[in-house]
Amino acid sequence: MLERKKSYVADGVGTALPVFVVEAGGGVLVDVDGNSLIDLGSGIAVTTVGNSAPAVVRRVAEQLEAFTHTCFMVTPYAGYVDVAERLAELTPGDHAKKSALFNSGAEAVENAVKIARVATGRDAVVVFDHAYHGRTNLTMAMTAKNMPYKHGFGPFAGEVYRAPMSYPLHDGLSGADAAARAIDVIDKQVGATNLACVVIEPIQGEGGFIEPAPGFLPALADWCREHDVVFIADEIQSGFCRTGDWFACDHEGVVPDLVTTAKGIAGGLPLAAVTGRAELMDAVHGGGLGGTYGGNPLACAAALGAIEEMETHDLAGRAREVEALVRGRLEKIAAEHPVVAEIRGRGAMLAIELCRPGTLEPDAARAAAVSAYCHRQGVVTLTCGTWGNVFRFLPPLSISDELLEEAFDVVAEAFAATAP
Ligand SMILES: *Cc1c(COP(=O)(O)O)cnc(C)c1O
Numbered sequence: 001m002l003e004r005k006k007s008y009v010a011d012g013v014g015t016a017l018p019v020f021v022v023e024a025g026g027g028v029l030v031d032v033d034g035n036s037l038i039d040l041g042s043g044i045a046v047t048t049v050g051n052s053a054p055a056v057v058r059r060v061a062e063q064l065e066a067f068t069h070t071c072f073m074v075t076p077y078a079g080y081v082d083v084a085e086r087l088a089e090l091t092p093g094d095h096a097k098k099s100a101l102f103n104s105g106a107e108a109v110e111n112a113v114k115i116a117r118v119a120t121g122r123d124a125v126v127v128f129d130h131a132y133h134g135r136t137n138l139t140m141a142m143t144a145k146n147m148p149y150k151h152g153f154g155p156f157a158g159e160v161y162r163a164p165m166s167y168p169l170h171d172g173l174s175g176a177d178a179a180a181r182a183i184d185v186i187d188k189q190v191g192a193t194n195l196a197c198v199v200i201e202p203i204q205g206e207g208g209f210i211e212p213a214p215g216f217l218p219a220l221a222d223w224c225r226e227h228d229v230v231f232i233a234d235e236i237q238s239g240f241c242r243t244g245d246w247f248a249c250d251h252e253g254v255v256p257d258l259v260t261t262a263k264g265i266a267g268g269l270p271l272a273a274v275t276g277r278a279e280l281m282d283a284v285h286g287g288g289l290g291g292t293y294g295g296n297p298l299a300c301a302a303a304l305g306a307i308e309e310m311e312t313h314d315l316a317g318r319a320r321e322v323e324a325l326v327r328g329r330l331e332k333i334a335a336e337h338p339v340v341a342e343i344r345g346r347g348a349m350l351a352i353e354l355c356r357p358g359t360l361e362p363d364a365a366r367a368a369a370v371s372a373y374c375h376r377q378g379v380v381t382l383t384c385g386t387w388g389n390v391f392r393f394l395p396p397l398s399i400s401d402e403l404l405e406e407a408f409d410v411v412a413e414a415f416a417a418t419a420p
Helices: 002-008 054-066 078-090 105-120 137-142 175-189 216-226 248-252 297-312 315-336 364-376 401-417
Strands: 021-025 028-031 036-039 097-102 124-128 160-163 195-200 230-234 258-261 272-277 340-346 349-354 382-384 390-393
Touching: 036 401, 054 297, 078 097, 078 272, 078 297, 097 105, 105 137, 105 195, 105 230, 105 258, 105 272, 137 160, 160 175, 175 216, 195 216, 216 230, 216 248, 297 315, 315 340, 315 349, 315 401, 349 364, 364 382, 364 390, 364 401
Parallel strands: 124 160, 124 195, 195 230, 230 258
Antiparallel strands: 021 028, 028 036, 097 272, 258 272, 340 349, 349 390, 382 390
């Protein structure tokens, strides 16, 4: 199968593990050879409710029998409206909200920028160091890391400016000081009156699970409000119970003007959304937003099923339980291995950053070695970070404590086995 893949699938599509999955659920992936792997990645934060959660399967099967597609822009159907209603209820803030649905996270981010530009009549977009917003032309421009996301793919979209992120481990700044530093860059290098929107991941994903210091996000949101700049939270990775609340913004009571969602929203089917203040969303002319498949009926049914699972099983609460268990295990590893510079993240979105002991020099080689060891032992782990030195954990919330303990036995073993 690997040889056939090599023959027919483009080499640019990388794969982390040399396996072919035939079954998945409850935190276990089964491959064609009958190997069982414990899943600490959730297909990159997607299968939060599991790989075939009962409510998702039931609703998608019913929808599949009824119809697969009509195109909402031609002949609408209720599922799309139902998802938009649930998004209005669940996203931060109690103001009037509306949504537009898309297929991928990158598409949602692009559309959020389009909406902000029309609503403000301004062009500039501010993003942050270590940001990840996708792989389309505009979102590549917004993404920070060159390899592998941008290398050779330019020229990139213009009017995208980058501000310094709050990164407590490396900058030692308080949230207020880091915000003042970012605002100074924005003010001097862009100017508020040219600025349509500030786009930020409340906890950065691919960039290294960087959690800004408390106060950073509220200060930025306040500055945006003062200057009529649209504050956009990219909650594509951090949203939908992942961090122990519905959205990562909820932890500090930050209310974004627009929020982008995808990944965990629909239990594995492709769906994404922009949700935000009704007056901003409605600034766009009729027909200006859409796409052939955006808000596909099967994906909408899946989202309603995933939200049902999150509510009936209190998966935000489950994410907090997962955090308690995993943090305990990570603290033990950190106590024994000085290469662990920091444990961070929230809920079931946790990471450890590896630096050479006693320094803040990234140790990407160790992260790769630990991850490779876990893969050989059948635990699916992911790395991330601008320097590739962050080991991240995104288990599905359908996983049992027993499996988590077993997986972290392997992670602990991996640190011991790769110690210099
Ligand atoms: C994954 C991700 C995206 C892009 O989503 P795709 O569905 O892969 O296009 C954008 N922003 C964040 C924060 C992400 O984690």
